Amino acid sequence: xxxxxxxxxxxxxxxxxxxxxxxxxxxxxxxxxxxxxxxxxxxxxxxxxxxxxxxxxxxxxxxxxxxxxxxxxxxxxxxxxxxxxxxxxxxxxxxxxxxxxxxxxxxxxxxxxxxxxxxxxxxxxxxxxxxxxxxxxxxxxxxxxxxxxxxxxxxxxxxxxxxxxxxxxxxxxxxxxxxxxxxxxxxxxxxxxxxxxxxxxxxxxxxxxxxxxxxxxxxxxxxxxxxxxxxxxxxxxxxxxxxxxxxx
Numbered sequence: 001x002x003x004x005x006x007x008x009x010x011x012x013x014x015x016x017x018x019x020x021x022x023x024x025x026x027x028x029x030x031x032x033x034x035x036x037x038x039x040x041x042x043x044x045x046x047x048x049x050x051x052x053x054x055x056x057x058x059x060x061x062x063x064x065x066x067x068x069x070x071x072x073x074x075x076x077x078x079x080x081x082x083x084x085x086x087x088x089x090x091x092x093x094x095x096x097x098x099x100x101x102x103x104x105x106x107x108x109x110x111x112x113x114x115x116x117x118x119x120x121x122x123x124x125x126x127x128x129x130x131x132x133x134x135x136x137x138x139x140x141x142x143x144x145x146x147x148x149x150x151x152x153x154x155x156x157x158x159x160x161x162x163x164x165x166x167x168x169x170x171x172x173x174x175x176x177x178x179x180x181x182x183x184x185x186x187x188x189x190x191x192x193x194x195x196x197x198x199x200x201x202x203x204x205x206x207x208x209x210x211x212x213x214x215x216x217x218x219x220x221x222x223x224x225x226x227x228x229x230x231x232x233x234x235x236x237x238x239x240x241x242x243x244x245x246x247x248x
Contacts, residue, residue: 029180139166
């Protein structure tokens with residue numbers, strides 16, 4: 001579904017991506033792990049075309065992501081942002097139906113609201129929250145609203161950016177379960193960026209570790225613990241000692 005070959009991206013003299021090779025098969029859940037500042041978000045933005053990579057190729061279903069109709073391309077994606085990123089001035093249902101109220105996916109207002117309420121129900125929120133504003137919801141509820149918005153247009157590909165950041169362990173587990181259930185139900189291709197190893201084990205089919213601008217290791221989540229790669233072992237066990245330098 002998504003393929004990256006030899007992808008490079010620098011900002012000035014700072015090389016962030018240094019030849020990334022990665023394949024995400026259709027209908028699977030890929031989780032990208034790695035320390036802060038290793039280029040995970042730049043990788044995600046490069047796939048979406050929000051950042052233009054310097055060299056290499058990125059394709060979606062065999063088509064170069066930098067070419068063709070941008071609106072049609074982006075309509076294939078859903079996104080759960082870190083911190084939910086809801087619009088404070090819009091009601092909850094309007095946040096969920098944001099893409100259904102404008103652009104190429106526009107639906108009649110009543111239909112968009114109906115879809116929004118159904119997607120809210122899917123993430124465990126009742127219709128009573130539809131006319132509230134984001135500030136009236138807890139952090140966990142806001143994250144659920146963000147998830148409902150990500151799936152509102154039934155996208156083929158869903159990106160999750162640190163989906164459990166700022167949540168307590170119980171709510172993190174709820175969000176992880178919802179993500180896994182929804183991705184399987186929709187048959188969507190998923191890519192997640194996270195530091196949370198509990199999330200990795202809960203939602204991944206495959207895992208890739210990004211370090212030094214390259215994919216150090218990639219494989220099924222079932223093989224992650226057994227890999228001898230010292231970078232992966234240090235990261236997944238949170239060890240201070242190892243090849244990944246820490247500030248001490």
